[in-house]
Every structure is written in structure tokens, then in C-alpha cells.
Amino acid sequence: MMRTGKGWLGVALALLARQATAQTRVDERWPLDSGGAVRIVSPLGRIRVLGWDADSLAVSVRFEQRGGGRFSAAGDAHVRKLVVDPAAGSAELEVHVPRGATVWLKSVSARIDIEGVDGTLDVSSQGGSIRVLGTPRDVTAETMDGSVELAGGTARARVKTVSGDILLRGASQDLAASTLSGHIVVRAAGWQRGGTGVQRGKFASVTGDISFDGELGRGGGVELESQSGRVVVRVPATTIADFDVLTIGGAITNHLGDAQPKPGTAGTGQELRFSTGAVGSGAQITARTFKGAILLEPK
Amino acid sequence: MMCPHMDAQLNEYVDGTLAARDRASVEAHLAECAGCRAAVAELRSLAAAAATLPKSVEPGRDLWAAIETRIRQRAPRNVQRVWWFGALAAAAVLVLAFGIYRLTARPPDRRMGEGWVAVQADFDRATNELGVILAAERGRLRPGTVAVLERNLAVIDAAIAESRAALARDPANTELRRLFAAASRQKVELLQWVTRVAAS
Amino acid sequence: MHSDPTDLIHRARQGDRAAFETLYHAHVGRVYALCLRLTADRALAEERTQDAFVRAWERLATFRGESAFSSWLYRLTVNEVLLGRRAERRRGARIVTTDDPAALERPGAASVAAGTALDLERAVAALPPGAREVFVLHDVEGYRHEEIAQLTGVAVGTSKAQLFRARRLLREALNR
Numbered sequence: 001m002m003r004t005g006k007g008w009l010g011v012a013l014a015l016l017a018r019q020a021t022a023q024t025r026v027d028e029r030w031p032l033d034s035g036g037a038v039r040i041v042s043p044l045g046r047i048r049v050l051g052w053d054a055d056s057l058a059v060s061v062r063f064e065q066r067g068g069g070r071f072s073a074a075g076d077a078h079v080r081k082l083v084v085d086p087a088a089g090s091a092e093l094e095v096h097v098p099r100g101a102t103v104w105l106k107s108v109s110a111r112i113d114i115e116g117v118d119g120t121l122d123v124s125s126q127g128g129s130i131r132v133l134g135t136p137r138d139v140t141a142e143t144m145d146g147s148v149e150l151a152g153g154t155a156r157a158r159v160k161t162v163s164g165d166i167l168l169r170g171a172s173q174d175l176a177a178s179t180l181s182g183h184i185v186v187r188a189a190g191w192q193r194g195g196t197g198v199q200r201g202k203f204a205s206v207t208g209d210i211s212f213d214g215e216l217g218r219g220g221g222v223e224l225e226s227q228s229g230r231v232v233v234r235v236p237a238t239t240i241a242d243f244d245v246l247t248i249g250g251a252i253t254n255h256l257g258d259a260q261p262k263p264g265t266a267g268t269g270q271e272l273r274f275s276t277g278a279v280g281s282g283a284q285i286t287a288r289t290f291k292g293a294i295l296l297e298p299k
Numbered sequence: 300m301m302c303p304h305m306d307a308q309l310n311e312y313v314d315g316t317l318a319a320r321d322r323a324s325v326e327a328h329l330a331e332c333a334g335c336r337a338a339v340a341e342l343r344s345l346a347a348a349a350a351t352l353p354k355s356v357e358p359g360r361d362l363w364a365a366i367e368t369r370i371r372q373r374a375p376r377n378v379q380r381v382w383w384f385g386a387l388a389a390a391a392v393l394v395l396a397f398g399i400y401r402l403t404a405r406p407p408d409r410r411m412g413e414g415w416v417a418v419q420a421d422f423d424r425a426t427n428e429l430g431v432i433l434a435a436e437r438g439r440l441r442p443g444t445v446a447v448l449e450r451n452l453a454v455i456d457a458a459i460a461e462s463r464a465a466l467a468r469d470p471a472n473t474e475l476r477r478l479f480a481a482a483s484r485q486k487v488e489l490l491q492w493v494t495r496v497a498a499s
Numbered sequence: 500m501h502s503d504p505t506d507l508i509h510r511a512r513q514g515d516r517a518a519f520e521t522l523y524h525a526h527v528g529r530v531y532a533l534c535l536r537l538t539a540d541r542a543l544a545e546e547r548t549q550d551a552f553v554r555a556w557e558r559l560a561t562f563r564g565e566s567a568f569s570s571w572l573y574r575l576t577v578n579e580v581l582l583g584r585r586a587e588r589r590r591g592a593r594i595v596t597t598d599d600p601a602a603l604e605r606p607g608a609a610s611v612a613a614g615t616a617l618d619l620e621r622a623v624a625a626l627p628p629g630a631r632e633v634f635v636l637h638d639v640e641g642y643r644h645e646e647i648a649q650l651t652g653v654a655v656g657t658s659k660a661q662l663f664r665a666r667r668l669l670r671e672a673l674n675r
Contacts, residue, residue: 126444126496127443127444127447144444144447144448144492144496145447160488162447162448162451162489162492163447163450163451178485178488180451180454180455180485180489181450181451181454204481204485206454206455206458206482206485207454207458225477225478225481227458227461227462227478227481227482228458246474248465248472248474248475248478249465268465268469268472288474288477288478289478290458290461290462290465290478291461306663306667307659307660307663310659310662310663310666311659338670341670341674342666342670345619345638345666345669345670345673346638348619349619349634349638349639350638350639350641352536352619352620352639353532354528354529354532355528355529355531355532356528356531356532356535357527357528357531358527358531358544358545358548359541359545360545362527362531362545362548362549362552363520363523363524363527365549366523366549366552366553366556367516367520369549369553370516370519370553370556370557371516
């Protein structure tokens, strides 16, 4: 059925009007380059970002409050910025992006899930949890007391929390995670399971425990450092690596071979340096604590 | 009358910024040129008069009232300042990180002693300034956020105190320094969160 | 009451306006003299003096004691004056340099004694702005050409040229 010209105008005006006024539900779609960028700002509620194979960006927003809130989406086929007004209260946001897109996300306490994106991710929040599934090329995730989980594999990941726990699973090459009082758990997959093993890892905490459970790529290096958290390193008994372990006030326990810790050369604490295999031929594992215990054991 | 082409040189001569060779050639000229000698004398007395002009001149009326009005109007915590403090925090972290890098890069350096004191001083200064921000911004932050920040601030301060005490007993211990530096960096990052949260 | 200056600064930084007022009284003469000589305009000098102190209040947090407070304050003042002039130039306003000897005559002023000094002040006020600024900064305030170049945004060579020109004009004026 054909609409009159006036009818179409009415629809167009209504669409435009929706952009600026309160609404309980928004569904929009725009073209976006396969390598385009999306910036998302949504303070409260839930945010899901899903990679897909279309060169377009689709957004679906549901506002919890009746009367809804404000949502704006400015941009073009290269970059688009989606903003949910904080005054809108809690919002459930579902965003489909091209797989190779760059996604920049900022929230206060929304629960964030990102799946199937291969591009670059930059996520920053205060209290919400962040979960990334898939193989993004580059991930930066920061939150204060939310937890962060990366599962899959990335080339490079940088994770920072204050008190949130950090879980890194999968095959990643260059990992760095830092927390003040959260716990860090790294479960790294090695080449036997299709990954290349961690090449570079740096994990630091003040009071949180750090647990590294995985395989190391040849020539790789892992550093673990904590003030008073417990540091556990669990690698296959066949791992070829140089171990350099030191604690000022804690205790070192070694179950990877016969080497036993010695009193520290500076007069305090304990030190343990040994190699499983020819020195320098494998990976480097360095562990330092002020007073946390350090445990080395086979997987 | 001064020789016109000598203007720049005579000025530089009077200011003492001529190279030795040029000075000699100017002096040779002065020995023979009364006009230029007079010019030099004038330049010197001008310089002397300028230097002894009263350094202080009281304004004709009191300007304080207007100044006070303007500074009172400045919003006590305006966004620009918070941004600036954020930048300061970033700079502080950079300074600290660079200092730590220099000091912990192998091989250890005998000069580390003084450098380390400087790094600690930089850190203290940076965290003092940032600590002021937290105190100031506390009222603007959500209570939940404040709780997390204060709890973790207590944690990191305790860790730093322990590290510092150990370092005081054993100042040359490289490993202790590294751990202290790591704790310090965590504190600066924590306070960066404060500035970021407060500015949002 | 004699206040320790570092304590005053510290208090002013925390927001203590009374402490800042004490600092104001201690330094306003110097700041005003600087503004007056650079602008050669009493009204403008008063404005710039106020600008300088307001800016100092805003920027106190950045003063870290590496130099004397006065040096920091005077440098900030120079910036305010020169910034104002550049802004006005951009807006196309003509800087009116009023040769106002009255501004320089303070009844009972101890230091303005010799006629020469007054003549010099007048002559400086009559200089074209660029030359005047460099002369005041170099010969009166003692800044080096490198610093002047940074503050005024000209090349070091230009700064020197302006200075020599200022001196030539002053000598001619004073010899008349």
C-alpha cells in the first residue's frame, strides 16, 4: 500500500524526533567499514558487543525506566559514537559490529560482554565486570572493582584493576595484568593445544594472589611480582626454563626438581635460581615477593 | 657621532657578549674613534640608569578587592584543575617509571644511591599532590567508589610502609628497591583512578 | 606579624585567601612596576596586575619551590602582559600607549629622585611596544635574550635587534 508523500514525511520526522527524545526502545542500523571504529558510552546496566560478518553497525537499546532515556548515535561509515545518557538510568545495550572493528567502550558499572571481535578493544569501567571472549588482536581493559576475564587468545592484552579479580585464559602472546588487591589467575594454553604459549607475561599485585598455570613459549619470559600475595607457578614438568625466584620475607617451595632455596644473598629472605635444561635455551620465569609465599609445582 | 655600522657591535661590547677576538677589534676601533667612544659611554650610563630604576611602583589605587572577587568566583574544584591534576598524575607516573627504569636496568650503577633518593622525592611529591585531590574530591564521588578507594589506599599504604621500613634497614638491596618502586607505582595509579573518576 | 613566606604559600595553595592577600601586598609593587613599564598605560597595567595575581592563584598548585616565589610570580606576570598584547593584536585592537608621566610620579616616593630617572621612564614609555618590551625585560629586569625570545615568541636575533633599537631611540630622546 502506497503512502502519501505527507505520510512518508511524517514517518521521517518521527524517526528524527526519536533520536532526540526519551524512548524506551531503540533499534538502529548503519553501514560501518569492516575496519571502522565504534565508541560506546553507557554508564549503567548491561553492554553486549558482538562481532559479525556484515559491514554494518547495529544497535539495540532497552531502557529499564519507563519513559526511557536519551540515546545518541553520531558518526559515519568510519567512526560512530553511541552514547547513553547517564540520566537514562540502567540500559541494556546490544551492539553488533564488524569483526575487525576497533571498539572503545566506557562505562561506570555496566556488565560488559564482548564476543567475536577480532580488532582492537579498549574498555574502561569503574565497577562493572568485563568479559571478553574471542580473539581480539589487542585488548586494554581497566576497571576499579569489577572483575576482568579474557578467554580465547589475543596478541596483546593489558589489564588493570584495583580490587577486581583478573582471569586470563587461552593462548595469548603478550600479557600484562596488574591489580592492587584482586587475584590474578592465568591459564595459558600452549602449542599442544593450538596456541603458541605465553611469550611475554608480566603479572603484578600488591596483596592479591597470582597464579600462573600454563605453558611457556620458547624464548618467552614471565615475571610475577607481589608484595604480600601468594605466587604459584604451575608448568609442565618438561618445561625448559631458567627460574629466578626471590622473596624478602616469605618462603619458597619448589616441587619442580631438586633445587632447594637458599638464604638470600642480601641477608634476608630466600632465593632460588635454577634451570631445567641448558641455561638460556628455554623460557625465563622470574618471581618476586616482599612477604608472599612462592610455590613452584608441575602441572 | 657613532659609526652607524658599529651599532650592534658596540651594544654587544657593552653587554659583554662579544667573542674575545671581536672584543679586541672593537677596542682597537674605540682607541681611534671619539664618536664611538661617546656612544659606548652613553650606552653604559643608559644600562646603569635602567638597572637602577625603581623596581617597585605602588599602584594608584587598591587592586586587591577586584582580585579577591575574581578568585572567590573561581569554582573551588573546577574541571580544568581536575584535568590538570590528571595530567600531573600521568606526568608523575612517567617520571617515576623512567626513574625506576633507569635505576633497575642492569647492570647496577654506583650512582644509583643519589638517583634513588631523587626518585623517592619525586614520588613523595607526586603522591602528596594527588592525596590532596582525593581529600578534596571525596565529597563528589559515589560512596561505593569511596569505600573501594579508601580500602585499597589503606592496603597500598601499609605495603609501602613495610617496604620502606625494610629498605631503611637495607638500603642497598636492589630487590627491595624494585618492590618498593612497584608499590609506589601502584599507589600513583590508584590515585590516577581518583582523578579520572572525579573528572567524569 | 612576620610570616614565614613558605608557610604563606602553602596556606594559599590550600585556599587561604588571607594568606594570598599577604603575598599580594608583598609583591604587588614589583608586579605593577613590571606591568606599567611593559604596557606604558596605567589602566592597562592595573588590569594586567590583577590578571597576574588571579592567574597566580589558579596556578599555585604548580609552584613547586624550585625557584623563588617572586621569580615564578614575575615570570607569570610577564606572560600575562605579553599574552594580553598578542591577543589584542590578533583582535586588531590598537594598543594605545599613553605617555602618562603622572603614573610614574608618586608623591613622597623615595626612589624616584633624579630628573634623569623620570626622563628615562618617560622615554621608555614612548618607545614602540616591541622595543619597549625587550628593553624592560633585558635592561631593567635582567632577563637574557634566550628567555625573552621564549616569552615574547620572537627569535633571539630579533630580541637583540629590538634591544639595540630601543637603546638607540632612548639615547636620541635623552640627548634632545
